[in-house]
Amino acid sequence: MIIPNNIQNIVILTGAGISAESGIKTFRDQNGLWENHDIMEVASLDGFKKNPNLVFDFYNARRSQLQSENVAPNEAHKALATLESKFKGTVTIITQNVDDLHERAGSHNVIHMHGELLKMHCLKSLKVYSIKGKLTQSTICSCCRQAGNLRPHIVWFGEVPYQIDKIDEVLKSCDLFISIGTSGEVYPAAAFVSEAKNHGAITIEQNITPTKQSRQFDSQLTGPSTTEVPRLVKMILNP
């Protein structure tokens, strides 16, 4: 693989695969069920309206797991943070992950298109707040000083991903697009590779196995992201 030395703007899309070796369990590991509840009950606005306590419990459990001792950024997250700090141009990460492992590894320029576990927002003002502990129906919102107005800052099924305009903008000016640990089956993220290609970007896919999208990319790096991503970052920094 040859990476030209005139690259200015790198955009990296990351998915569940990059966090797989960080100790995080996703609901997909349990056959799409969480304590026998269908994922639609805990990850949709309808589900939230029907049973907010169940939805709060689901995200409280995931938030607490994310902050547990055995979850930490891995070599792939760390390599991307090194890339951001050492690369002469810009590096933007667009992540589908709701964890904070890119930030913990040291990345600053991260767009969380599917939201963040450690954030909540007010349904009335749409203001976003940090949350480390439990969010419940009785949590008081600091803007409206009322309980019952806060929800997890997570994009649920059927909702529009966050920061789509910003994403569009970075894809338009990107000259190297890298997809890491994502199956390419969830839209709109699955369309980013063709969008980047339309603007002339070179495209690289890194995944544990080939995906349905692999043929759309100029190059593929197949294998665990903890070994392949550091290798790729070295190639970019020392072309």
Ligand SMILES: [Zn+2]
């Ligand atoms: Zn509020």
